[in-house]
Structures are given as structure tokens and as C-alpha cells.
Amino acid sequence: MNKLALVTTLGLTLVLAAxxxxxxxVRYGDATAVETTDINFGSTDLQKVAAEMTDSLLLSPVVGTxxxxxxxxxxxxxxxxxxxxxxxxxxxxxxxxxxxLRSGKFRFVDMGRVDAAREQLxxxxxxxxxxxxxALQFGRQIGAxxxxxxxxxxxxxxNQDKSDVYYKFTLRLxxxxxxxxxxxxxxxxxxxxxxxxxxx
Amino acid sequence: xxxxxxxxxxxxxxxxxxxVVKAGEKTIASLAVILLSTLVISGCAxxxxxVTSGTGTSAMIQGxxxxxxxxxxxADLAKRLFISSVKSRTSNGLLEVNLQLTSRYEKSQKLxxxxxxxxxxxxxxxxxxxxxxxxxxxxxQSTTLRGLAPNINVSSFNVYVREIPExxxxx
Numbered sequence: 541m542n543k544l545a546l547v548t549t550l551g552l553t554l555v556l557a558a559x560x561x562x563x564x565x566v567r568y569g570d571a572t573a574v575e576t577t578d579i580n581f582g583s584t585d586l587q588k589v590a591a592e593m594t595d596s597l598l599l600s601p602v603v604g605t606x607x608x609x610x611x612x613x614x615x616x617x618x619x620x621x622x623x624x625x626x627x628x629x630x631x632x633x634x635x636x637x638x639x640x641l642r643s644g645k646f647r648f649v650d651m652g653r654v655d656a657a658r659e660q661l662x663x664x665x666x667x668x669x670x671x672x673x674x675a676l677q678f679g680r681q682i683g684a685x686x687x688x689x690x691x692x693x694x695x696x697x698x699n700q701d702k703s704d705v706y707y708k709f710t711l712r713l714x715x716x717x718x719x720x721x722x723x724x725x726x727x728x729x730x731x732x733x734x735x736x737x738x739x740x
Numbered sequence: 741x742x743x744x745x746x747x748x749x750x751x752x753x754x755x756x757x758x759x760v761v762k763a764g765e766k767t768i769a770s771l772a773v774i775l776l777s778t779l780v781i782s783g784c785a786x787x788x789x790x791v792t793s794g795t796g797t798s799a800m801i802q803g804x805x806x807x808x809x810x811x812x813x814x815a816d817l818a819k820r821l822f823i824s825s826v827k828s829r830t831s832n833g834l835l836e837v838n839l840q841l842t843s844r845y846e847k848s849q850k851l852x853x854x855x856x857x858x859x860x861x862x863x864x865x866x867x868x869x870x871x872x873x874x875x876x877x878x879x880x881q882s883t884t885l886r887g888l889a890p891n892i893n894v895s896s897f898n899v900y901v902r903e904i905p906e907x908x909x910x911x
Contacts (some may be wrong), residue, residue, distance in 0.1 A: 542765075542768050545768065545769065545772050546772070549772045570872075571868070572854075572868060572869070572870070572871040572872050573852070573872050574852040574872050574873075574874045574904050576904060576906070584871070584872075584873075584874060587871030587873075588871065588873055588874070591870070591871055591873065594888075595886070595887075595888040598832060598834055598888060599831055599832060599834075599836065599888060603832065604831075604832040607832070639890065642866070642890060642891060643834070643890060643891050643892075644891050644892060645832075645833075
């Protein structure tokens with residue numbers, strides 16, 4: 541009787557375990573929800589950093605006076621990744637510049653596409669295909685007044701039960717003419733990973 | 741000791757022994773049930789989607805009384821969490837919102853919060869682009885969350901707070 545119960549239990553368990561474990565299903569998720577898959581720099585960190593830096597910049601009194609009567613022209617210098625991971629820092633600066641641009645307070649020049657723009661202007665002038673009277677003129681672009689630049693650094697610590705990562709992101713706005721740093725801010729992220737003994 | 745008494749005692753003992761045997765069977769049976777159910781729970785319980793409701797405000801215009809707009813969708817969370825005030829003002833032409841969040845719980849809570857922005861006609865602005873931000877609220881801690889409108893057209897907003905589902909759930 542007891543053996544029968546035991547065998548049935550074991551059999552059922554095996555079936556259940558096998559039934560539950562071997563499914564893989566693809567679903568769409570929320571791209572903006574907090575993601576805690578692992579401790580590395582993730583989408584939530586990127587979104588948090590970009591949103592906080594943009595908010596801080598747009599709220600600062602200095603920027604209030606700069607953008608009162610005009611939309612200053614900025615360019616973004618690459619962020620320096622000083623962390624121990626590979627992080628696409630261009631993705632962070634892209635998010636920040638997109639948010640700033642969409643706020644309607646700033647304008648940007650894109651240093652990453654200068655060669656492509658030059659190529660196009662060259663084609664218009666030397667390609668022999670474009671009506672010379674309608675070709676765009678060289679030397680009419682507007683120069684950036686301000687430069688955004690920053691650093692991303694991390695401190696990683698771990699022992700056998702726990703790992704902890706701390707990110708610090710610093711962003712600065714420099715007036716290119718005077719060389720003065722007009723605004724700066726930093727934001728921090730702490731993430732920990734610990735083993736849990738019980739959990740379902 | 742009289743014979744009657746002895747018999748009664750023996751009879752009682754036998755009854756007890758019978759009960760012990762029955763209890764033993766019952767224990768094994770209940771153990772099997774417990775084992776099975778724990779395995780079922782540990783194996784399959786996370787098929788249920790996580791609870792993702794929370795508390796927040798419906799769209800409120802600058803200067804409105806927030807308590808009229810307060811929405812509680814998750815009573816468990818509402819016992820542990822309390823939105824004590826929502827204030828807004830315009831700075832640098834953009835709507836700025838401050839939300840005072842107080843914990844009524846002695847342990848830390850892992851939360852996420854989110855702002856939605858609407859223009860004067862009630863149309864959503866930058867839909868699905870404002871991220872959920874993570875927040876760790878310590879026991880009984882009170883904190884202020886800040887939100888800034890993405891552009892100058894925003895005139896109303898709503899805000900929502902919910903927990904971070906910690907386990908990997910299979911939907």
C-alpha cells in the first residue's frame with residue numbers, strides 16, 4: 541500500500557517535473573518595465589540614467605537662462621566607459637540627446653555623421669548630377685556652442701553569497717567658447733545579487 | 741486491581757495501538773500529499789502571472805487635490821505603502837511633479853514607479869517612452885519621487901507605483 545503510494549508519488553513527480561521544465565515560450569514584454577535578469581548594466585539602468593540626467597539638466601537654473609530666448613546648439617562627445625564591462629555608451633548618449641532634442645529646449649549637431657554629410661555635399665558639387673544653382677553651399681553649418689561629455693564608472697564587489705555593483709554616471713556641459721563647465725550632475729545605481737535559500 | 745479494570749485497560753491499550761497504526765498510515769498518506777503538493781507548487785506555481793497592480797493617481801491637473809485622484813488597485817500594497825502628497829509646478833516651462841511616498845512596513849520594499857504625461861486635450865505624450873524607475877524603500881522610510889514632463893505641452897499627468905516581481909515568472 542505504502543510502496544504503491546510512494547511509487548505513484550515518484551512517478552507523478554517525474555511527470556510533473558518533466559512537464560514543467562521543458563517548455564520555452566516566446567512572449568512580448570514591457571520594454572520599459574524594471575528588468576532584474578542579472579547584475580550587469582541593463583535596459584533599466586540605461587533608461588534610469590538617461591531619464592535622470594535629462595531631467596536634471598532641464599531643471600537646472602543655468603539651463604533655464606540659457607534656453608530662455610534661444611535653443612542652444614550642442615554636441616555630444618562620446619561617454620568614457622570606465623567600468624569593467626562592455627557597455628554601449630553611444631546608446632546612453634543617444635537616449636540623452638534624443639530626450640533633450642524632443643524637449644524642444646536644445647538643438648544638436650551630430651559629429652558621428654560629418655563624413656556622410658561631407659560626402660553628400662561633395663556629390664552635389666562635383667558629381668555632375670545636381671543643378672549647381674540648387675546645390676547646398678559648403679560652410680553654412682552652425683557650430684555647436686556647448687559640449688556634453690561624461691564618464692561611467694563602476695565598483696564591483698562580491699563574496700561567495702553576494703555580489704554588489706555600483707555605477708556612477710557623471711555628465712557635464714561645457715561652454716566651448718569660454719571653456720567653463722556650466723552644468724554637471726551625477727547619478728548612481730546600486731545593484732545587489734544574493735542567493736536566496738527558499739523561494740518559488 | 742479488579743478483572744474489570746484490567747480488561748478495560750487492555751482494551752484501551754489495544755484501541756490506542758489501533759489508533760497508532762491508523763495514525764501511521766495517515767502520516768504517510770499526508771506526507772505523500774505534502775510532498776506532491778510542494779513539488780507541484782515549486783514546479784508549476786510560477787506559471788501564474790505576477791501581481792503587477794499597484795497604487796497611483798489618475799490624470800490630475802496642476803494644482804488639483806491629489807486625494808480625489810488616488811487609485812488603489814492592490815490592497816496588500818496599499819497597506820504597506822502610502823502616497824501622502826502629490827505636488828506639481830512649472831519650472832523652466834516644464835511641468836515638475838513631486839510625489840511623497842511613505843512606507844508603513846518595517847521591511848524594505850522593492851518598488852518601481854512610472855509617470856504618464858498628457859497634453860491639454862488629454863492626449864498622451866511620449867507614450868510608452870517614460871521608463872519604470874526602480875526604487876528601494878526602506879522600512880518606514882518616506883521619500884520624494886520627482887518626475888519631469890518631457891516637453892512644454894504637458895498639462896496633466898498620472899503616476900503609478902507597483903512592486904518589482906522578483907522571481908522569473910512564466911506567463
